[in-house]
Amino acid sequence: MSSRTPHAEVVGAGIGGLTAAAALARRGWSVTVHEREDTVRAFGSGIYLWSNGLGVLGDLGVRERTVEGAHHGPSIQTRDRRNRTLARLPTNGPGQVQVLTVLRERLISALVAAATDAGAEIVTGSAAHAVDPRGAIVLDGGERRAADLVVVADGVGSRLRDGLGLLGRRRRLGQRCARVLIPRDTDLLPAADADHYIEWMSGRRFLLYTPSSVTDAYIALVCPAGDREAMGAEIPRPVWERAFPHAASIVSRIGPVARWDEFEWVELRSWSTGRVAVLGDAAHAQPPYLGQGGGCAMMAAHGLAHAMSCGAGTPAERLARWERTERPLIRHTQRFSYGIGRLNDVPELPRRLLLSTLGRSRSFGRSRLRAAQAVPTGLPRASGR
Template sequence: MHAAQGHAEIAGGGIGGLTAAAALARRGWTVRLHEANTSIRAFGAGIYLWDNGLAVLRELGVEEMVTTGAHYGTSIQSRDGNGHLIGQVPINSSGSVRVLTVLRERLISALHHAAVESGVEIVTGSVAVAAEPEGVLRLANGTTAKADLIIAADGVGSQVRESLGLLRRRQALGQRCARLLLPRTDGDVPREIEDDYIEYMSGQRFLLYTPSSTEDLYIALVCSASDMQAMGGYLPQDEWSRSFPGIESLIRRLGPIPRWDDFEWVELSKWSSGRVAIIGDAAHAQPPYLGQGGGCAMMSALGLAHAVSESGRSIESALELWEATERPVIEHTQRFSVRVSELNDVPDDARREILGVAGRLPRIGKSRERAATTIPSGVNAPVAVGEPA
């Protein structure tokens, strides 16, 4: 058991907020988490988990809860619209990184469980609108909450962040994405690659094929924000089939689109102000091309809990130490992901050449894996690579 610490108020019940809440509570903090919605629930379909995220789940005692029934691909592939292979990276084998996919709902449920079991008080329908550096959280109902530590994990449009004037950049990247979850069936892709993770690229359109369990398939569709022919409340199947004739049968299975989200890049001048810290998409939103948004949020949240609990410093000084430790790796990941997103604007032939060269340069692969295999402060080293027996 950890010695009693202070009290924390957290705005936002997503991946970052729940991770921070559970990690702090396990270290002796009293924690109250405010979620704007009427319940804790997942937005999205599937999610990739790499070593950094898995290390956090292990630290919180819920790794098995999340990974039971998860899908382990054997490679991440890039293919063109006709299905021809451009390049691939092996995973989940000796000498390679561990990557698995699960339903986002399963991850959120496990983090929620970890928070509740650790004694976190969760208040739903509670909207945070501002914070003061002295340690005050302001709520939409006119009340305030005082704490030794305030954490804003309220998403890319964070009102708490805005109230502190920390935003350096919030840039729309000119791309939009729709995410779908549907049952896996035979024939969506050739049988020999049906268990792999596949990035299909055609012009400025992109389709990500992601098995997330034995029964579930996560599909992400990406296009230019100006490509109105590709978007709609019901997928324009003819348009997408023209771009991806090699997987037309899969596209014909895609129907209603819940929403189209803009990709954004967020950078702050600082990740904290006084006793207030900003984490997750509110601090470092990034396009999802590396599958590291969730991993970075969990890594940052756990590193924060470790810094304010174990450093023996004041809260303000501990937050500076936390940022100095975690920010370089996370910003490296952000920038690499933004550079990958720029490939959507490159003509197909040139993109094929770029990806082919990149696949032959070891430093590119190491750069891509740097954040995924960097374990946050305060946790043990990862277990062996590969699917457990």
């Protein structure tokens, strides 16, 4: 880069866009973030933060702010409809994998603070209409804004990505999910279960219980896209209570559902073209069965800032180096998560036997946690742990 202050235009104020903005600004870039909505906000749910995401947050100076009030569960468990434990991953003890859960709103708030404290500008109600690979965005009103780097992080349905001709494959996975927050009442679950992260599987339906703070639990309901009797703005409680009798107290507390999102898989032919980089769900959307969508977005964004700020080469060469570094691990995580999601389609008995076997496999556990325990590019190895 030249001796002048380099400038970046970021499209999308989600986890990936805000992380990129903060990381670039902390490395001396001037940064403007454009958010289509009138406010920067998070859809109401919780989020898992593993070592990789915590390492990025530490580098951005907002780790403690993010994890204040977080929940540190003693294990992640998979159970069947009869409440039998099929697999159990101990967490947060000595020598065990570290993971915590927070409200997504808290994470977004911390990333906004990291970006603005570093000098980035966030402009809401600002939508980009097109991107020029030579280094510019065109806003809906016609304004053209030049940049040394353009970051496209505007979600799985990104029109900007599609306009660049980078899309290799975008596939709907045939599963829909409703995400809600409910109060963590003392009678929600038996005391022995209340602090754990629990995923129940019943037929082709799936229910996830995630304590995310002292007062809130994040609940995800997953079913096939064609399972109409299980979906609705008001969930059909009897349907879910029959499927998950041991979680009936959870189901009874679920209020209106804002939307049922369909899981998607996105792969690009390349993550960049010219001076434009694409990251987050726009580049590598994955089903959420590993809890790594946010972590992968943060790793890719942090690695992008490192690649564009360190070492030699043209912008295109730096972007190619970034992709070579970050893409293999994220691609592995995408594929692993997809494979876990396909277990929803396996009949009950063979699935129970398979999950019990996999739960005892060390190689399966290591493969599952490869991204979660990775040290983000540019951090000392000890910082990611």
